Amino acid sequence: MAEAAEGEVIVRHHYLSLDPYMRGRMNAAKSYAEPQRLDAIMIGGTVGEVVASRHAAFAAGDKVSGMGGWQLYARSTGQGLRKITRPNIPIQAFLGPLGMPGIAAWYGINAILVPKAGEVVTVSAATGGVGSVAGQLAKMAGARVIGIAGGEAKCRFATEVLGYDLCVDHGAADFEARLSAALPDGVDCVFENVGAQPLALCIERLRDFSRIALCGLVASGYDGATPTPLRDLKVILDRRCRIEGFVITDHRALYPQAIDELADYFEDGRLGWTETIAEGLEAAPEAFIGMLQGKNFGKQLVKLI
Amino acid sequence: MAEAAEGEVIVRHHYLSLDPYMRGRMNAAKSYAEPQRLDAIMIGGTVGEVVASRHAAFAAGDKVSGMGGWQLYARSTGQGLRKITRPNIPIQAFLGPLGMPGIAAWYGINAILVPKAGEVVTVSAATGGVGSVAGQLAKMAGARVIGIAGGEAKCRFATEVLGYDLCVDHGAADFEARLSAALPDGVDCVFENVGAQPLALCIERLRDFSRIALCGLVASGYDGATPTPLRDLKVILDRRCRIEGFVITDHRALYPQAIDELADYFEDGRLGWTETIAEGLEAAPEAFIGMLQGKNFGKQLVKLI
Numbered sequence: 001m002a003e004a005a006e007g008e009v010i011v012r013h014h015y016l017s018l019d020p021y022m023r024g025r026m027n028a029a030k031s032y033a034e035p036q037r038l039d040a041i042m043i044g045g046t047v048g049e050v051v052a053s054r055h056a057a058f059a060a061g062d063k064v065s066g067m068g069g070w071q072l073y074a075r076s077t078g079q080g081l082r083k084i085t086r087p088n089i090p091i092q093a094f095l096g097p098l099g100m101p102g103i104a105a106w107y108g109i110n111a112i113l114v115p116k117a118g119e120v121v122t123v124s125a126a127t128g129g130v131g132s133v134a135g136q137l138a139k140m141a142g143a144r145v146i147g148i149a150g151g152e153a154k155c156r157f158a159t160e161v162l163g164y165d166l167c168v169d170h171g172a173a174d175f176e177a178r179l180s181a182a183l184p185d186g187v188d189c190v191f192e193n194v195g196a197q198p199l200a201l202c203i204e205r206l207r208d209f210s211r212i213a214l215c216g217l218v219a220s221g222y223d224g225a226t227p228t229p230l231r232d233l234k235v236i237l238d239r240r241c242r243i244e245g246f247v248i249t250d251h252r253a254l255y256p257q258a259i260d261e262l263a264d265y266f267e268d269g270r271l272g273w274t275e276t277i278a279e280g281l282e283a284a285p286e287a288f289i290g291m292l293q294g295k296n297f298g299k300q301l302v303k304l305i
Numbered sequence: 306m307a308e309a310a311e312g313e314v315i316v317r318h319h320y321l322s323l324d325p326y327m328r329g330r331m332n333a334a335k336s337y338a339e340p341q342r343l344d345a346i347m348i349g350g351t352v353g354e355v356v357a358s359r360h361a362a363f364a365a366g367d368k369v370s371g372m373g374g375w376q377l378y379a380r381s382t383g384q385g386l387r388k389i390t391r392p393n394i395p396i397q398a399f400l401g402p403l404g405m406p407g408i409a410a411w412y413g414i415n416a417i418l419v420p421k422a423g424e425v426v427t428v429s430a431a432t433g434g435v436g437s438v439a440g441q442l443a444k445m446a447g448a449r450v451i452g453i454a455g456g457e458a459k460c461r462f463a464t465e466v467l468g469y470d471l472c473v474d475h476g477a478a479d480f481e482a483r484l485s486a487a488l489p490d491g492v493d494c495v496f497e498n499v500g501a502q503p504l505a506l507c508i509e510r511l512r513d514f515s516r517i518a519l520c521g522l523v524a525s526g527y528d529g530a531t532p533t534p535l536r537d538l539k540v541i542l543d544r545r546c547r548i549e550g551f552v553i554t555d556h557r558a559l560y561p562q563a564i565d566e567l568a569d570y571f572e573d574g575r576l577g578w579t580e581t582i583a584e585g586l587e588a589a590p591e592a593f594i595g596m597l598q599g600k601n602f603g604k605q606l607v608k609l610i
Contacts, residue, residue, distance in 0.1 A: 232532035
């Protein structure tokens with residue numbers, strides 16, 4: 001272990017977050033972020049505890065979140081390191097519902113979709129790190145919220161724990177008929193994490209003045225192999241629809257407000273969540289690949305301590 | 306001629322406006338508006354003079370704009386009738402740069418695209434009723450503005466009269482190469498009136514945080530025969546783009562502000578324009594079909610007096 005230099009801290013990581021965006025970083029092609037450099041620490045969100053500090057703003061014992069990467073310890077100048085000040089909340093929640101996925105959901109709902117009471121909202125990957133928070137925030141706004149998820153177990157969790165009005169299994173043979181039945185009057189807001197057929201079917205059912213928040217297209221494959229086409233832009237004109245793609249790291253200035261609001265909901269018990277935890281750094285690659293295949297249930301974490 | 310009943314006015318039409326949206330109304334299919342009823346007066350914007358009034362707000366001699374339809378006279382309760390209070394401006398301009406096309410341009414630029422100084426804006430149908438105003442408003446905002454139009458004559462008019470920085474002829478054999486050369490660093494704002502290949506090429510060249518205002522898709526055909534597909538929504542996510550379809554009649558509350566601003570520009574000589582005038586109501590159908598084929602040069606009008 002290196003020592004902390006003047007102005008630095010050493011953080012012992014407790015949890016590493018695994019997120020779909022990481023797959024994009026592994027491509028050489030230009031995406032919304034620079035590719036992951038070879039022979040460098042793999043990027044990743046982390047929570048942990050300051051174990052040594054020569055930085056005025058941090059003391060040993062502080063709980064922090066940051067982008068520490070796939071490693072047990074990180075040395076930091078404090079840049080991008082955020083103190084966690086809610087001792088009643090499990091620390092790993094700051095990688096999930098109170099971390100980047102939760103903040104992305106908060107932004108998509110509050111800055112793009114802005115669902116009104118009585119509107120219909122669909123959320124794909126409805127029980128995932130982002131989707132689970134998006135669905136619950138849409139419910140708090142008074143919307144009717146329809147989840148789309150893979151498998152009956154996730155769909156049950158969506159309705160029974162997360163409070164979705166309905167959840168449709170995209171693996172069901174009669175998926176399209178079920179989704180149609182769940183959207184008899186169409187959809188006002190689409191919170192999109194997946195792309196592919198579920199999104200195409202929602203687009204066919206857009207109502208006037210509908211909005212689509214494009215947060216992820218994981219089913220298109222982060223190798224870009226499977227495009228998600230839009231058959232005809234005319235529907236966007238006819239329905240006066242707005243589609244907006246966003247990447248949450250463009251909106252860092254909003255993180256404190258988002259985390260604060262989400263943490264309040266969490267402490268009030270209004271934010272249900274679940275997690276899948278892999279044990280130890282060596283389990284991270286397999287867990288990461290599994291998450292891209294939808295094997296996780298809720299937020300995928302790696303426990304490092 | 307019927308007499309004006311109590312609370313009504315009779316308007317003598319001076320000009321009828323021909324606009325692409327009319328073609329959509331001729332379809333039975335659901336679009337953003339109700340289909341044109343058969344055996345009813347064909348819808349259309351008009352300007353003219355009140356020749357008889359039993360309405361408190363209008364007097365004989367008032368110049369007015371409204372939706373009088375394809376006829377020489379209209380009887381009106383005053384609903385949708387707007388007094389024209391700028392005697393220095395040719396009355397037919399209130400069907401063009403100061404009418405629905407101009408207001409649509411104003412809305413697309415000011416409410417959707419909001420181009421910043423130095424940003425790159427493309428405008429398709431660059432010399433048309435909407436495009437000519439959109440391009441000039443984008444220039445006033447300090448943007449670099451690239452027009453797309455059909456034929457060298459329109460392109461010359463775009464640069465020499467309307468002030469476009471460049472205009473690319475979409476009929477040129479090397480159109481794609483020319484557009485690429487005109488957009489060496491890509492495009493920030495797309496004001497779209499046409500769809501089809503010009504839009505597809507602009508989408509391939511979107512910059513980060515770009516916006517697309519979808520005002521029309523006339524090249525897709527108002528019979529919906531030729532879709533304008535978006536090959537892969539991933540570009541919208543990667544570029545954090547916003548696409549928004551709009552129909553100006555949804556925003557009637559903004560008309561007075563828009564007309565006032567546009568009329569100020571017009572009186573100051575900052576709003577170049579041109580028009581193609583067909584003579585007499587019987588010339589309207591042929592002029593309408595010609596306009597859908599791009600035969601008009603600037604705003605297509607029919608002179609009725």
